[in-house]
Amino acid sequence: DQQVKQNSPSLSVQEGRISILNCDYTNSMFDYFLWYKKYPAEGPTFLISISSIKDKNEDGRFTVFLNKSAKHLSLHIVPSQPGDSAVYFCAASAGSGGYQKVTFGTGTKLQVIP
Amino acid sequence: GAVVSQHPSRVICKSGTSVKIECRSLDFQATTMFWYRQFPKKSLMLMATSNEGSKATYEQGVEKDKFLINHASLTLSTLTVTSAHPEDSSFYICSAGQALSYEQYFGPGTRLTVT
Numbered sequence: 354d355q356q357v358k359q360n361s362p363s364l365s366v367q368e369g370r371i372s373i374l375n376c377d378y379t380n381s382m383f384d385y386f387l388w389y390k391k392y393p394a395e396g397p398t399f400l401i402s403i404s405s406i407k408d409k410n411e412d413g414r415f416t417v418f419l420n421k422s423a424k425h426l427s428l429h430i431v432p433s434q435p436g437d438s439a440v441y442f443c444a445a446s447a448g449s450g451g452y453q454k455v456t457f458g459t460g461t462k463l464q465v466i467p
Numbered sequence: 468g469a470v471v472s473q474h475p476s477r478v479i480c481k482s483g484t485s486v487k488i489e490c491r492s493l494d495f496q497a498t499t500m501f502w503y504r505q506f507p508k509k510s511l512m513l514m515a516t517s518n519e520g521s522k523a524t525y526e527q528g529v530e531k532d533k534f535l536i537n538h539a540s541l542t543l544s545t546l547t548v549t550s551a552h553p554e555d556s557s558f559y560i561c562s563a564g565q566a567l568s569y570e571q572y573f574g575p576g577t578r579l580t581v582t
Binding site for chain 2: 389460
């Protein structure tokens with residue numbers, strides 16, 4: 354049962370335009386959401402996160418939006434740059450038992466075309 | 468962010484042998500370490516969670532006797548793949564975190580190939 358879903362396996366965007374990566378989740382107990390960026394043969398790198406008490410968090414070119422009623426979040430990257438080309442994982446956590454187990458989505462491969 | 472290292476970065480072993488992968492948090496004390504496995508074109512799958520000084524908690528479907536996890540100190544966790552088989556070939560990633568913190572810091576991963 355995939356509790357965190359990224360339905361678009363890939364996305365291509367022109368340099369300078371906006372990239373929108375989407376994520377849906379099913380577990381209403383999730384209270385913290387994270388986005389990670391991953392290059393081939395490397396570990397994921399934390400990008401940005403959002404608590405369930407917020408609906409938006411912005412950090413430079415990256416903004417995450419959370420719609421709790423729809424159990425949906427999205428990552429906006431603007432303007433997109435070629436160096437943003439990577440696989441982006443959406444992740445969610447329910448803060449279980451003092452340590453935070455993170456459930457990952459399947460990833461979306463973003464290609465930013467120069 | 469914090470730095471987590473993994474060693475080795477790549478390992479090739481013969482079927483039936485055991486392989487140990489180390490995960491170290493270099494600049495902070497990790498009360499919790501996580502081990503993930505990534506299958507091609509699939510998500511990162513959590514294998515187990517280990518807290519320093521206690522037994523690891525394995526996810527459903529992960530064989531604890533095959534994937535031995537030790538978290539002997541606040542800076543080191545090891546994953547040993549015992550009696551490796553070709554189907555164990557994968558990319559293994561560790562992450563480290565601290566109690567009550569949502570953020571995890573990931574290692575660079577270890578590519579295991581079993582021939």
